[in-house]
Amino acid sequence: MIDILAALSASAAAGIRIGLPLLIMGLLHGVQLWSKVPILSYISPPLLIGLFSIWSLVELVASKRRLGQRVIQIFELLFSPIVGAILGLAAASTAILPHWLIAVICGLLALVFQLVQVGWFYRLRGLPLWATFLQDFLCVVLIIFAFHAPWPGGLITFILLWFAIHSAKQWYDWYWQYRRQHSKS
Template identity: 70%
Template sequence: MIEILATLSASAAAGMRIGIPLLIIGLLQGSNLWSQVPILSHISPPILLGCLTFWSLVELLASKKLWGQRLLQLVQLFMSPIVGAIMGLAVANATATPNWLIACIGGSLALVLQLVQVGWFYRLRGLPLWVVFLQDTLCIALVLFAFDAPWQGGLIALILLWFAVRSAKQWYDWYHTRG
């Protein structure tokens, strides 16, 4: 059960940002940079470190501007399920749950959270700066929770999923009252 909560926590982080969680996972592994992470273990660590550092900086800086949010959403919408699956597999490597199921759960949660983020972006005509800072902080915290406190990280991920369901209901009601 703890592995599933850790998977949810890591995948929720991938639903907000894609470079930062992967960078943190690699750095938390110490000198074995991404050696236990599926798919990424086949890429040269210096190249991966450079690419993920660059993309993390792009995410941190571009997300503060409206044009940057739009650009990031295009990339994150397509990459978040893949990164969510990778994050889930990286965190829950010692579980009896089949890898395909962990990858599906992680990728689905990341995609759902990314879709909610895109929905709020278009509904509000851009995300306020305080929300972007909250996302950055929550993303980093969820990755750290996935390793050190999976129970709390999984609970936060489930609360985010509940928020996503509530958002979808609110959008549905809003759409039908306008029409």
């Protein structure tokens, strides 16, 4: 159970940012962890550190402006399921569930969180600055909790999942309210 919570926490971090959780995972556990992770094991560790450092810096800086958020969201939307699956497998290395099932669940969870971010971006016409700092903070906390305190990380992940479901319900209500208003015209 703890491995599943760790995997969910790690994949939630990937649903918020991509490069930052990969970089923190590698720095906290050493590059030997990357040698046990699918896809990353085929790439040189110094190259991974450089790539993840640059992408983390781009994420942290560009996410503070609306145009940067829009550009980053395209990449994060495409790669969050892959990174979520990778991080989930790395966090749940001793789980009794089949690895393919962990990868699918974690990849889908990361995609859901990324879709919620995109939805709020378009609903609010850009995320406020405080929200981007909260995303950065949550990403760091979730990836640290995934490897050191899976229970709180899993709890935060379930709260975020509840928020995602609640957001979808709000968008659904807004959509039908908009349709009713425009169908009367």
